[in-house]
Amino acid sequence: MYKIIDKKDNSNAVKKISVSIIIDDSENLNELIPVLNEKFKKVDADNPKQHSIGKLNEVVYMYFYTNELQLNYGLPCCRTQWISDTCRVKPAKISSERITDVYVSFDEGYKSLEPIIREAEMDKESYVKYFNNSYEQTLSITLDLRDIYDAFDQEKISFDKLNDKMLSYKIELNKLQDFEGFPPSDDEQSVLANHHLRNAISSLHDIPMILENQKYEEKNKKILIYLKLVDATKGLFSCPEKL
Structure with a gap:
């Protein structure tokens, strides 16, 4: 199976x-x-x-x-x-x-x-607090980045403006990547929620690197950013809103 x-x-x-x-x-x-x-x-x-x-x-x-x-x-x-x-x-x-x-x-x-x-595992109460806070921050940033992308896709802003707006989230995304500890391994819901949340954060974290990669043309960046936003959204939809 x-x-x-x-x-x-x-x-x-x-x-x-x-x-x-x-x-x-x-x-x-x-x-x-x-x-x-x-x-x-x-x-x-x-x-x-x-x-x-x-x-x-x-x-x-x-x-x-x-x-x-x-x-x-x-x-x-x-x-x-x-x-x-x-x-x-x-x-x-x-x-x-x-x-x-x-x-x-x-x-x-x-x-x-x-x-x-196992030595770096957090207790359930501490992890739940950490997860709920990280989830809310990640969801908020994802919605903001999707709004920016939609504005560009609808030709309301230029790609340069998209670039500047999305890069302004770089510090916040780096903070979301900070390690605080692992969820309790005997709590399957927390473990899977952590997996999906970390995937969402990782996808968002890739966006500034895509924008700053000088090897990519604008059309390539547009496609890759779209795919990263899709992956981040899927990751968040796979998470419970609250543990």
């Missing part, structure tokens, strides 16, 4: 998706990996680029976890990568090991890190 936790469209020069999955038993991964990879090759209906629906992704990443603790702290027991033969800009391979045409990398490093993580 498996549970899909989230899917993120990380497209830039190529159509690319990453998927986080919790599994019951890592021993069945050899059979599960090809099946799920085939499933995620196809761009699905929740992709914001509607013209891409039904087409194939060019790169698929899957991250497998055996529990919420691994998921919450980005410690997969296995990572996979599939690269289409027609991919225009092929990424570096994550491994030389393959299952069918999928590159795989197994990792048990999380086992040594679990004790460290």
